[in-house]
Amino acid sequence: MLQSVADVIQALGSNTDGLSEAEIFKRRSQYGFNELPEKRRSLVLLFLRQFQDILVYILVGALVLSLLLPFLEEGRETVESFSDAFVILAILLLNAILGFFQEYRAEQAVALLRTLTGASSRVRREGKESIIPSREVVPGDIVILEAGDRIAADGRIFRASHFDVDESSLTGESRSAKKDTELLKQEVPLAEQRNMVFSGTLVTGGNAEIVITGIGTETEIGKIAKMVVEVQLPETPLQRKMQRLSKLIGAIVLGLCILLIGIGLLYGFTVQEIVLIGATLAVSAVPEGLPAVITICFAIGVRRMARKNALVRRLDALETLGSVNVICSDKTGTITRNRMTVVETWIDPTEHDGERLLALIAASNNRAALPNIGDPTEIALLRFAQDRGIERLIIDEEQVPFSAEAKYMQTRHGDRIFLKGAPEKILELTGNRGKEQVLAENERMAMRGLRVLAAAVQESGERMPHIIGLFGMEDPPREGVANAIAEAKRAGVRTIMITGDHAKTALAIARQVGIEGDVLQGKDLDALTPEELISRIQKTSVFARVSPTHKLTILEALKQHGCIVAMTGDGVNDAPAIKGAHVGIAMGRDGTQVAREAASIVLADDDYATIVRAIREGRMIYDNVRKFILFLLRSNFDEILFISTTLLLGFPLPYHPVHLLWI
Known part of the structure; x- marks a missing residue:
């Protein structure tokens, strides 16, 4: 990105005619195929991992004793003799199966990342163009891209014509990125790397030629896949408490065994009697019904949450929701609609019928098509015109196609010429007529975080076009988001916005929905130590121009600060943070499949307000x-106290283990 095209191609040992077959074979041996590695874990080991818990160990011990007791008791062994063992075994298997499926689903997020790259790519090798499977692309390959292509690998652009790429799933920006070949003078965030393209993104306009700089795990999407694999699911508050409870129960069982030996020696019990009494006390100490009760409680909660448009993929997320005190939300597609919309216009007061003419320019000076084909900005202008009942005119000649260099678009429709573009450029083309007023209105809209375009017309017989008005556009907040954030605040839940968008845009949206606090950019985040970030994060509620790595850094700082965090998002770039949060929440309607698979909860209606309702339910x-836990522990304590008292008084054993399992 900081090297010239010639330097990049030379460093990669390539040229504009492409690689030779011998060089391709050599590089494939060195770099492998352009695909994400598929690391399969043993399903058997994954299932056995579900038994790694102290409470489970105690239940297994109770199971073994329950299997041995029928042989120690007097009488003939029957199926009923092993009923208590069957109950404990069923509880153990139920919990193991649920845990197994939760972890198995979490791993599917990485598998889905492999589907994001295009199935085939158009390459030039030894001066000849051909279509090859995308997995066969190697560093140094020359790839030709056109509108509609899914980009197969990261690359440096060396030729481009009006080239636009939708990078929203990777960067969080709702509008297409304008790409060119210009050399960048300094390190910039991913969203501002104009001369680079990235694997998994979509070409929305124009065409270009690129030289491949990274494949497989060396691409930006490959790095995200690696982060998704490395991020561990955090322990929930209930799991931490259950671990402490399990250790306490283990200590009680151990203490009871020591007590049992003492009682046995004191009263001269036989070995069979000591084992029977030990099994009884152990079973009375273990709340073997606890896992089943929690599972049933969660299952009921899943049904109730589904009725509120929150689909639960991990049962433990239900109880964690109740402890959440920070919601980290992506801006694009979560707080906002991920749909550019004209929200304000300014019309030259001297212009007769200016609103109709402004809408006519919006519809006609336009290459997009509804509902969503083309650049998001142009689609927004088409909707603006459609809402006012304006039909587009046929383009007789596209005199100046829109580009990052030109900064405007000019079309001819019969004897009229329409223009739209950056206000400064349109003013220049119109002879700076009304410059002060136009710039004042432009500044007013820009201060609100709006993207501003100017529209002008040159009528038949006119020497120069004149400005008709301005469009102010943004990706507006979803309905009900501001009320939901206010409700969350009243419930003690803080909302933090994290986005790859510009700081000014992010701050404007944050203020609209009621998010208060400072703004911090990704480049500033890199300069902070972990301790400084933990200190700053208490007052910062908007993070702009951040990468997937930054999101994980913010998440870790919040955890270190003692927060229970829910992370929401819809893009590929959100997946690592969604998986690493205490509760990961993905958008179900407009979100990517990768984000949904990484999440523990999926919102069926993509409504931020649903999160607040889900927290209330949690x-x-x-x-x-x-x-339930308090009730079971009290019941078990009563059993232990009763049995211990009868033993100390020398009375016969009041219960057998099977009796306690059904109390």
């Missing part, structure tokens, strides 16, 4: 689970 579920 708090109710957590409260119910807590009450």
